[in-house]
Amino acid sequence: MSEEFEFKPMSFPPAVVARISPELSLQRHLAIGIRPNLRKFEEFRNIEFNDGGLSRYGSDDQIKNTSVLGSSVLKSGNTTVITTITAGIIEEDLPAHEINDDAAAVNAVFAKDKTDDSNNDIPKSQLDEYESIYPVVEVERGRVGAPTDEEMILSQKLYETFLHSKILSKDSLKVKVGLRSIDSQGKVDIYYKDDDDDSEDFGLGPKRSWKFVLYAKVKVFSRSGPLFDLVWASVLSALQNTKLPRAHIDENAADIKIPVKMRGNHGTIREQYQIICDAISRDPLKLNNEAIGISSNFGIIDIDEESIQTLQNEDSMEIDSKSILLTDIEGEEEEISSKKTISIVSDRDSKNLKSLTIIGNVSNDQLRKSFELTKFRFKHFAK
Amino acid sequence: MILSATERSYLYELLQQTPPIRPDGRSNKQFRPIQSHIGFLDNSNGSAKITLSDGSECIVSIKAEVVEKSTTNELVSVDVDVSGHRDDTSFILNLQSSLKTLYLKHISSESLNLTTKFAYKLFIDVLVISNYSYPLTLMTFTSYLALNNTYLPKITSSVDDKEIEEQPTFHDYEFNKLIGQFPIVFTVAIIGKNYIIDPNIEEMEVSDNGLIISWFNGKPISPIQNVKLNDGNLKSVKPQLILQSIDLVKEVANDVINSLNSAE
């Protein structure tokens, strides 16, 4: 008695194949001319954003009691990115000749020519004229603990790309310090020195200056693919609605000298300046709008001839090249299979590149194609 | 897990009886005996130690510092250390948060005031050396004793220093006692329809829910909240039981305060 064994091929529903064999699933999709997420090869996901109303200056008539200065809620596909901008104040280190009045006076007599033109030969475009922001990116994934590699890399890349994009100049972060005084009737006045105002300083003694430091907290929900594009767009949109508060020094504090006992010596004087931000008045953060562009990513998938052959003939599509350029990678299958990637950050009119990352063996044609798509995308974006 | 399934159900049955039969024979409103010492730390402004009958032990040290009122917003700082628990666990932070809310609200800043510019800031350091039951009650009792026996240096310079730029100076050896009322916290365990005060570890293990109720100035006050006395045995509670627990606290609170006050 002989039993006949029949080998039945196992079959799985598409969702299961996608999990257990993402590469195969992707290849089969591509062979019939569609991506697993049902987008076309060169189709970007839609990006929607709004300010989310999280900022202190949500609308004109209401000020919220929060220190968030700008915000953005971005949605693209299932992914949500929430960015909040906060700030700190730091005292700037000034060169000695600016702090010390004597030195200035001495220079005025002996080094008249030198003091003025010392800045002239430095071109404005130098990197140290620009500032970056300090981003902390968190991708929610149901775990606690130290940041993941992806989070650290995203934060670092944001920081560097932002700095090299020259979007935020040093000047725009200067704190315009006003002075608050209370007159004998108890009326409070705050004086802000305007830019064209040449009047003397408020008698704060030695010159001091302060600047804002901007922090961006970026929270990502429902990650589904590489995040830099979305995070970049989210941070920029939050910065575009960021407003910096005006700040003042309390008149009483302006000349307070607190005796500090130091090594038994009573003579040391410590000056304390408490800088208080105005509850209401603020100025929009000045950004170099021309430098603000978009970031796009591309993945290149080599077509696997074998997996195409497994398809029935009527399903397959004519694919003219051996590799396919996919825009805006989404989903596990595409992300795992994209061994070659291009990431482009450009400025507003896609004239200049701000950042370009190429991984793997990318042909010139593919690179050119991705530039074209970036330009094309920006035109639509601008509308 | 300190109890076997049989022990647990036996104990649970006993505590369900009317009146509840507690393993150490106490009534539902009876505390475990405590032993206290005060003023034994020379370098602190106030100190106290309480030892419970089960070996739980808590030391509180109170230190004071002169601070500028304009730059300090909180005149009481609480630090909690329980042996066997890391500082950043939620258990410690929750104890700390309960104590901090309690003392910030109920230690009057008047009693800490020095001059128009300066005040004392109290640093309450709570150290639980060994701990077998929910330690909050023990901690507040010990802090109560310590606060009640805190002596702050007597100021000799002028109290009104609005126009003068000088720091306050103090008497060489005379002290003023810190005057004021201080809050304490009671722990009540709820088991079935019964409620028992000051549960020990076995009682905690089988309890359905726990409640902490604060007491100040002759009245039950907030914070009032439910606490988990064991891992994963929590059950919901009828509102009536919470109200009855508060009545129980009302019944015993004054006696507790009196006996704490009589501690030497």
Add this chain to the structure above:
Amino acid sequence: MATTIDRRRLLGPANAKPLVFAPLPEEYQQKLQIDASKEDDIESQITRTFIKSGLITNANGSSFLELDGNIVSISVYGPRPIRGSFVEKTTLSVNLEDNTGLFNDLLNKKFCQYIENNFLSVINLSKYPKSGIDIFINIISVQDIDQLYLKLLSLVSDATTLAIIDAGIEIIDLVVSSFDYENNTVLSYIKNDEIVGILGESEDSIENLSKIIEKTQKKSIHVKNALTTHLISTSQ
């Protein structure tokens, strides 16, 4: 005090000071003033509330809730296997992530403890041995951290109920929380008249607790109706 430098995050220069804002002038403060009658009117609060479940696709369950400038998002992960020795009941952990910068450590833990205690008594823990359930609370925006933080807590609790249901975790009953502004107390109920959570932080004595219970219980019935209606309408 953090003496070690965090090299994993870009936190900016160490000597930068956080912004200190002057208090708002009176005309602005009046707009932010809390209207006690508005806080008591639970029905209109419910109509102002926006709820959405299941937005976060990589969590087992999630919910998003918005009311009066409070925005919270809860994601529930689990029941998922845990490492280590066998446990016969699932372990519950609650984490709160604050995106507003308004929470301190103590308030953070207070929220977590309250939520944990609430749900420990309603989740069928023994149904999920060898596993853990992690609840992540994301605070996105806060109406008033000084006076209405317990209102926020009640919203967090309601949102957590929805997220747990979205995750398909078995619970005894819906946990509904209600907040009493007058006495700064939040209570959480199941089965209409059983308390699973209480946190009172009022300034005065709590002699009137029975009144507070009565009041919040009434409110909670409205909330429960609203949650049930929402669940039925979204399940269709």
